[in-house]
Amino acid sequence: MKTIDEQIQAMTVQWSEFKVTERSADSATWEGVMAPDGRKHLIRVHHRVPFVLENISLKMAQPRVQVLEPRLERHFDYELGPTPHVYVNPDDQSLPYLCLFSIDLREWSMDDLIAETTMFWAYEWLYFYQGWLAIRKWRGGGRHPTPEPDEGAKQLEAI
Numbered sequence: 001m002k003t004i005d006e007q008i009q010a011m012t013v014q015w016s017e018f019k020v021t022e023r024s025a026d027s028a029t030w031e032g033v034m035a036p037d038g039r040k041h042l043i044r045v046h047h048r049v050p051f052v053l054e055n056i057s058l059k060m061a062q063p064r065v066q067v068l069e070p071r072l073e074r075h076f077d078y079e080l081g082p083t084p085h086v087y088v089n090p091d092d093q094s095l096p097y098l099c100l101f102s103i104d105l106r107e108w109s110m111d112d113l114i115a116e117t118t119m120f121w122a123y124e125w126l127y128f129y130q131g132w133l134a135i136r137k138w139r140g141g142g143r144h145p146t147p148e149p150d151e152g153a154k155q156l157e158a159i
Contacts, residue, residue: 001110001111004025007113008028010113011114011115013115014115014116014119018030018043018045018119019031026048026049027047028047030045031044031068036123037126039130041126042067043066043067044066047063047114050110063108066089067126071094071095077136079132079136079138080132083096085098085100085142098125102142104143
């Protein structure tokens with residue numbers, strides 16, 4: 001399992017434009033700009049290393065990535081709308097978390113560096129999101145999990 005210090009070091013080397021905005025012994029939050037198609041997006045990445053005895057799912061342990069600015073658009077009439085491949089953020093529904101990998105396929109683990117996985121996936125997600133806005137179809141592939149029974153309505157109302 002990678003420590004927060006290891007994650008911060010890797011981010012500093014590979015994504016120097018992303019700065020740590022919050023830090024504790026077991027968590028870090030970075031903010032920085034990504035512009036895969038020339039349009040700038042302010043991104044927040046938060047990660048907390050779970051305690052050894054903590055019973056936590058991979059979904060809950062994964063790094064959380066959000067687009068702060070500009071806010072993600074919602075289009076109910078677009079393919080996979082209102083916004084494709086996002087998770088509802090119960091604390092602020094206007095800032096969903098990006099769905100960047102398949103939890104079922106275990107494409108990310110606590111042994112991975114965010115700088116070598118999550119950041120590239122977020123960059124790619126933004127690229128396909130801009131395409132989705134332009135042509136109303138998601139061309140980024142991927143498998144988004146089926147919403148939990150209560151979550152279906154929340155996902156449609158949220159964001």
